[in-house]
Amino acid sequence: MLNYRIGLFLAKRQIRRSSLWTNVLIISVMVLTFLNLVVVSGILVGLIQGAVDAVRLHYTSDIIISVPNNKTYIENSPAVIAVLNQEPRIQSFSARYLSGGTIEANYKEQRKDTDKANTASAGVAGIDPQAEDRVTGLSKFIVEGDYLAPGDYDQVLIGAYLTKKYLPIDSPGFAALDNIAPGTKIRLTLGNIQREVTIKGIIKSKVDEINMRVFMTDAQLRSLTGRSDYNVNEIAIRLKPGVDPNTVRDALIGQGISRVAKVQTYADAEPKFIKDMIDTFALLGNLISSIGLVVASITIFIVIFINAITRRKFIGILKGIGISGEAIEISYIFQSFFYALTGSIIGIITVYAVLEPLITAHPINFPFSDGILVAPLLSTLMRMSLLIIATIFAGYIPARMIVRKNTLDSILGRN
Amino acid sequence: MIETKNLKRSFIDGEVETPVLKGVDLKIETGEFVAIMGRSGAGKSTLMYQMSLLDEPSSGEIIIDGQNTHLMSPVQKTKFRLEKLGYVFQDYALIPELTAVENVVLPLLMNGVNKKETYKIAGESLVKVGLEKHLHQLPSQLSGGEQQRASIARAIAHQPNILFADEPTANLDNESSRTIMKIFTDLHRDGQTIIMVTHEEEYGRLAEKIVRIDDGRIIGIEKD
Numbered sequence: 001m002l003n004y005r006i007g008l009f010l011a012k013r014q015i016r017r018s019s020l021w022t023n024v025l026i027i028s029v030m031v032l033t034f035l036n037l038v039v040v041s042g043i044l045v046g047l048i049q050g051a052v053d054a055v056r057l058h059y060t061s062d063i064i065i066s067v068p069n070n071k072t073y074i075e076n077s078p079a080v081i082a083v084l085n086q087e088p089r090i091q092s093f094s095a096r097y098l099s100g101g102t103i104e105a106n107y108k109e110q111r112k113d114t115d116k117a118n119t120a121s122a123g124v125a126g127i128d129p130q131a132e133d134r135v136t137g138l139s140k141f142i143v144e145g146d147y148l149a150p151g152d153y154d155q156v157l158i159g160a161y162l163t164k165k166y167l168p169i170d171s172p173g174f175a176a177l178d179n180i181a182p183g184t185k186i187r188l189t190l191g192n193i194q195r196e197v198t199i200k201g202i203i204k205s206k207v208d209e210i211n212m213r214v215f216m217t218d219a220q221l222r223s224l225t226g227r228s229d230y231n232v233n234e235i236a237i238r239l240k241p242g243v244d245p246n247t248v249r250d251a252l253i254g255q256g257i258s259r260v261a262k263v264q265t266y267a268d269a270e271p272k273f274i275k276d277m278i279d280t281f282a283l284l285g286n287l288i289s290s291i292g293l294v295v296a297s298i299t300i301f302i303v304i305f306i307n308a309i310t311r312r313k314f315i316g317i318l319k320g321i322g323i324s325g326e327a328i329e330i331s332y333i334f335q336s337f338f339y340a341l342t343g344s345i346i347g348i349i350t351v352y353a354v355l356e357p358l359i360t361a362h363p364i365n366f367p368f369s370d371g372i373l374v375a376p377l378l379s380t381l382m383r384m385s386l387l388i389i390a391t392i393f394a395g396y397i398p399a400r401m402i403v404r405k406n407t408l409d410s411i412l413g414r415n
Numbered sequence: 416m417i418e419t420k421n422l423k424r425s426f427i428d429g430e431v432e433t434p435v436l437k438g439v440d441l442k443i444e445t446g447e448f449v450a451i452m453g454r455s456g457a458g459k460s461t462l463m464y465q466m467s468l469l470d471e472p473s474s475g476e477i478i479i480d481g482q483n484t485h486l487m488s489p490v491q492k493t494k495f496r497l498e499k500l501g502y503v504f505q506d507y508a509l510i511p512e513l514t515a516v517e518n519v520v521l522p523l524l525m526n527g528v529n530k531k532e533t534y535k536i537a538g539e540s541l542v543k544v545g546l547e548k549h550l551h552q553l554p555s556q557l558s559g560g561e562q563q564r565a566s567i568a569r570a571i572a573h574q575p576n577i578l579f580a581d582e583p584t585a586n587l588d589n590e591s592s593r594t595i596m597k598i599f600t601d602l603h604r605d606g607q608t609i610i611m612v613t614h615e616e617e618y619g620r621l622a623e624k625i626v627r628i629d630d631g632r633i634i635g636i637e638k639d
Binding site (some may be wrong): 002005006009010013014018313314317318320321323324325327406407411 | 464469470490493494496497498500502504508510511512513517521522524525526527553569570
């Protein structure tokens with residue numbers, strides 16, 4: 001106990017009376033190390049999490065009801081929709097009719113027999129434009145032209161990846177339409193039905209499912225496919241804020257919807273590869289952070305070593321006048337602890353008061369996602385503990401090396 | 416009382432062994448003020464380092480107040496130095512981040528004295544050496560003479576059995592040196608055992624016994 005008392009006595013005064021710039025420099029190193037530990041892995045995970053969140057916000061919403069694998073549509077959809085209308089925890093939902101089809105542009109131009117038609121395969125979604133916009137905010141993603149209106153006839157929105165202009169890759173296996181813009185007429189083929197429609201707008205999102213679809217009003221698609229039973233293929237449900245999707249999913253299953261459809265939360269509907277990617281990026285982040293931790297430890301080791309070696313004479317004097325080596329070592333441990341703790345606290349404030357809100361408000365514009373910073377508090381505190389432990393060791397080892405030297409040699413500066 | 420028996424100390428550099436103390440037998444009684452004098456390289460500081468347990472002799476014994484220090488572990492020696500010995504170094508050796516009073520407080524705290532009491536004792540000790548107006552100044556804010564007085568205050572605050580001083584006036588001007596020596600003579604008058612290494616005859620003569628050393632051996636002892 002006495003050693004701790006003396007260690008604290010010495011450490012407090014050494015920190016307080018050492019150069020301000022030295023303290024600022026060491027604490028800056030600790031802050032940067034902390035940010036490296038938390039932010040790098042947080043951004044890596046956030047890059048994928050951003051994509052996952054985008055799918056949730058703009059495609060599946062909180063709960064998605066979809067067609068069972070052995071069916072072509074959700075049977076008795078009006079009854080399902082009636083159940084949804086009765087559920088008070090649901091804020092809004094959008095029922096979608098889906099169909100596979102092809103679209104063709106430039107079909108009025110004269111072509112040689114050997115020329116390939118300008119076609120692309122697309123999923124066609126029939127939506128209630130207003131309901132869809134309430135659930136997924138689809139209208140925000142119009143990059144050219146206008147959003148659908150409920151009464152639109154023979155008008156479609158086309159996903160960006162169905163246009164050469166916006167398709168990020170140039171591959172012969174990835175067909176897209178060339179020379180199209182809002183107002184261009186294209187030919188839409190669903191099975192053996194063909195209709196000429198006008199592009200009303202182009203939609204570009206970070207969600208590939210949206211970029212690969214053609215949207216039209218539900219009434220239009222129903223008339224095209226001749227579906228008069230009102231059976232839909234997909235219903236995206238947005239819940240009221242704070243409602244746990246699992247409880248609503250269970251309630252919907254309890255009401256028998258699972259007999260005619262798959263009821264999944266956004267998390268249930270996440271493909272396994274996305275979960276694997278999150279784990280992979282988290283692992284990568286941890287690897288990078290580990291290197292950061294080693295670099296920080298070496299930095300602290302060097303700083304404390306230089307500090308201890310330049311103070312070797314005084315360490316010798318302290319021992320000479322009877323201060324125990326342990327007390328001197330503990331003083332360096334306290335100093336390392338102080339620097340690591342201060343750096344971490346500033347780092348935590350920077351992460352949670354500045355970076356996280358800032359990046360959430362202005363996500364990083366990665367090509368395939370709006371990257372956010374994922375920094376769960378528990379994981380951050382664990383990394384902070386790691387940093388403090390590593391720093392304490394990095395501070396203790398050089399202090400011990402110097403303290404163990406012969407007392408008189410230290411006082412006289414002999415090697 | 417401190418006694419050395421056939422005390423030897425050699426330094427080895429590679430295969431070359433340089434004997435510095437070549438068998439010193441010396442007895443200093445409690446309350447004595449002893450000056451160890453000799454030319455540069457004679458071995459006077461080395462003798463003091465052995466007697467003050469700052470260094471390990473190559474052979475021989477040092478007995479302080481009946482305790483054979485040869486048998487002590489390094490930790491026991493540190494504790495012994497803390498409790499029984501006091502040091503005044505040539506270059507003051509104050510800890511630069513600690514104020515004058517904190518420098519004095521430190522060994523008292525290590526001795527287990529409570530914080531309030533340590534500051535009281537440290538204050539009294541600094542008053543004794545005339546530094547009552549400089550208690551809260553850092554060593555860098557004190558003159559050389561004031562720093563040496565603070566160093567003496569630190570050395571005597573815990574009332575050591577023996578006070579060792581290694582060339583305490585070597586870095587000081589005449590006036591400061593005389594002040595320091597006056598403090599030593601006052602302490603001696605109060606019964607403090609003092610062993611001081613010096614090469615200055617004027618100050619050596621203030622001690623009641625001068626041990627003259629040359630080439631690692633005692634060549635004479637002069638009593639007042």
